[in-house]
Amino acid sequence: MRVLPPGVRELRGYRRSWLGRDLAAGAVLTALLVPQGMAYAELAGLPAITGLYTSITCLLAYAVFGPSRILVLGPDSSLGPMIAATVLPLVAAGGDPERAVALASMLALLVGVVMVVAAWAGLGFVADLLSKPTMVGYINGLALTILIGQLPKLLGFSVDADGLLQEVAGFVRGVADGEVVPAAATVGIGGVVLVLVLQRWLPKVPAVLVMVVLAIAATTLFDLGSRGVGLVGELPQGFPPLTFPGVAWSDLGLLVGGALAIALVALADTISTASAFAERTGQEVRGNQEMSGIGAANIAAGLFQGFPVSTSASRTAVAERAGARSQLTGVTGAVLILLMILLLPGLFRNLPDAALAAVVVTAALSLADLPAMARLWRQRKVEFALSVAALAGVALLGVLPGIAIAVGLSILNVFRHAWLPYQTTLGLVDGVAGYHDVRSYPAARRLPGLVIYRFDAPLLFANAKTFRDEIRTLARSEPAPHWIVVAAEPVTDVDTTAADMLLDLDRLLDEHGQALVFAELKDPVRRKLERYGLTRVIEPRHFFPTVEAAVETFRARTGAEWTERVPATAPQGPAPPGVPPPRPPG
Structure with missing residues (x-):
């Protein structure tokens, strides 16, 4: 036609x-x-x-x-x-x-x-x-x-x-x-x-x-x-x-x-x-x-x-x-x-x-x-x-x-936003469903031994170091967490540089008795991690469909209960039941 x-x-x-x-x-x-x-x-x-x-x-x-x-x-x-x-x-x-x-x-x-x-x-x-x-x-x-x-x-x-x-x-x-x-x-x-x-x-x-x-x-x-x-004068005819x-x-x-x-x-x-x-x-x-x-x-x-x-x-x-x-x-x-x-x-x-x-x-x-x-x-x-x-x-x-x-x-x-994206930790807010930014809700409660971390950008070569440094900072905080749950719903991509960083980070945390856990990974991102081989190295039980599922699994294994938010500078408390205290992070 x-x-x-x-x-x-x-x-x-x-x-x-x-x-x-x-x-x-x-x-x-x-x-x-x-x-x-x-x-x-x-x-x-x-x-x-x-x-x-x-x-x-x-x-x-x-x-x-x-x-x-x-x-x-x-x-x-x-x-x-x-x-x-x-x-x-x-x-x-x-x-x-x-x-x-x-x-x-x-x-x-x-x-x-x-x-x-x-x-x-x-x-x-x-x-x-x-x-x-x-x-x-x-x-x-x-x-x-x-x-x-x-x-x-x-x-x-x-x-x-x-x-x-x-x-x-x-x-x-x-x-x-x-x-x-x-x-x-x-x-x-x-x-x-x-x-x-x-x-x-x-x-x-x-x-x-x-x-x-x-x-x-x-x-x-x-x-x-x-x-x-x-x-102007006479225009050409x-x-x-x-x-x-x-x-x-x-x-x-x-x-x-x-x-x-x-x-x-x-x-x-x-x-x-x-x-x-x-x-x-x-x-x-x-x-x-x-x-x-x-x-x-x-x-x-x-x-x-x-x-x-x-x-x-x-x-x-x-x-x-x-x-x-x-x-x-x-x-x-x-x-x-x-x-x-x-x-x-x-x-x-x-x-x-x-x-x-x-x-x-x-x-x-x-x-x-x-x-x-x-x-x-x-x-x-x-x-x-x-x-x-x-x-x-x-x-x-x-x-x-x-x-x-x-x-x-x-x-x-655009590169600046990708390089230094917004990142925060999440807590439980009374009367509000889900988990929320502790900066917006300073009174949000947390589970001893657990940190919920959100990174609001795709994980790329430009911000892989930013992600790694923040996770390592959280791992060294007092009291030291046993699980660091990445609320990964905002992560729309992971490139090969970031994948290598995640492998190294997972090994580092394992050496100190800590675990890197992912929740709410988008299906396309999960498939990329499978191609990169991350799901064979990071334990399959450390991937959860929702943040709630990750939190409930942690509570079931440790018996931890929600407490008032503990300041990052507070002295380390006793480890939750059933979980050995982590070795000092390197």
Whole structure:
């Protein structure tokens, strides 16, 4: 049976009553797509027109290959600095727009291929490599980088600098040297204030469109071009032909590295956005299909002088509020932009560059999430530190190193939890069924000669020494236990390094008349221990299905009775009946 693309399959369920809403939402969406597309293209170091080419192709491609009815793809403020960081170092000094466009288009193709291959391999889980704290730090660092980079353009001058600190110094120097263009600064700062006020008090009004229209009107009325205000100028008429970008083989190394980073950020952004909107529309998020849809959109953009794209939460929200019901909204937006390029290329001739900078600055302000940083500070200082480290990595080392740092910190945080997991001993709590953490219940009772120990992680090479050291510490405690029962329900895995450690630990305890006992081992873990040969060395009677069974067996053999919890420093008491006292642990 012929397999149809997800977007085509969605058409089967299309309702005629949706048509009017989709067309109207597409018209509203276009008002946001055009200025943002142009602004984000310049943020990426590319001609403004490429933002419109990109918007058209990615919207059409995702409408065919994307699984979501409502997600809107396009140029994104979070990807702009990453594209610039990848492409601009490869462009000769002085800049070559055609070479920059070719490199950006190849970057989009590579991002698309990475996405499609990852979807085919079922690698949607890689989005989880960016934990929430490090993603918050990365995004805040990105917002800071964008904001500082756009301030000179907002005030009508430019800065030639590499890195955040140099950009700050260049901006301060430019202001001190009188390079600010008053008319451009008025347009730029006024545009930022206008957009923020409208978004805050009149959220249904297309704030960006209103600002752009007023900026064009002011330029025409007061002839701001003659007052030193930079203008977008006439856009090229027509749509570019299907073209495979030509780049040198020597450029591919940096492009591939940038493509991997961009694909990771785009995927994480898309999955989170898709999940949020799927909850509202009742759709199910299909991670691998989303990867394929984004991949197809990037490939299409790359073949028509575009650059990498991602999902936009703000544009998706606009489409949803405007009544969008399907991807026909995006198709409508793409057609309207195409008609504008073909029939009205001079429409944005008098749009000030400072107005585009205002679009980017407001986008950067919306990216920043300082309340999330404050919440991390209140809730968990370690994750706050990870977030700050990711922010500093982006701000001080650059966008691409910053994403590498964010991923590395996320992985290290997972490793830290595995290396130093939570571990405790359990006791009997009056009136509460089962056995419970003595830290939460200090009055919990214990059995003389028995310790119930819980290790809340898989047993791996990274934490085998931690487990061993804690068991040896318990074995040396006073009064010395005869049985150490491992409540193993949280142990989801045991690797070969940990298995060898368990063998050595069992022999050491046996030498001192003590026993290592396991309770509640999961069946897959028990089978692994059998493969490793542990069940032939550790006595079979030292494996129990439940902690309760282990405790009752110990009580039956020793006659021990529950007592008040004995402090670890208490002197050793007499051995329970029938059990010889252990020799001093070595």
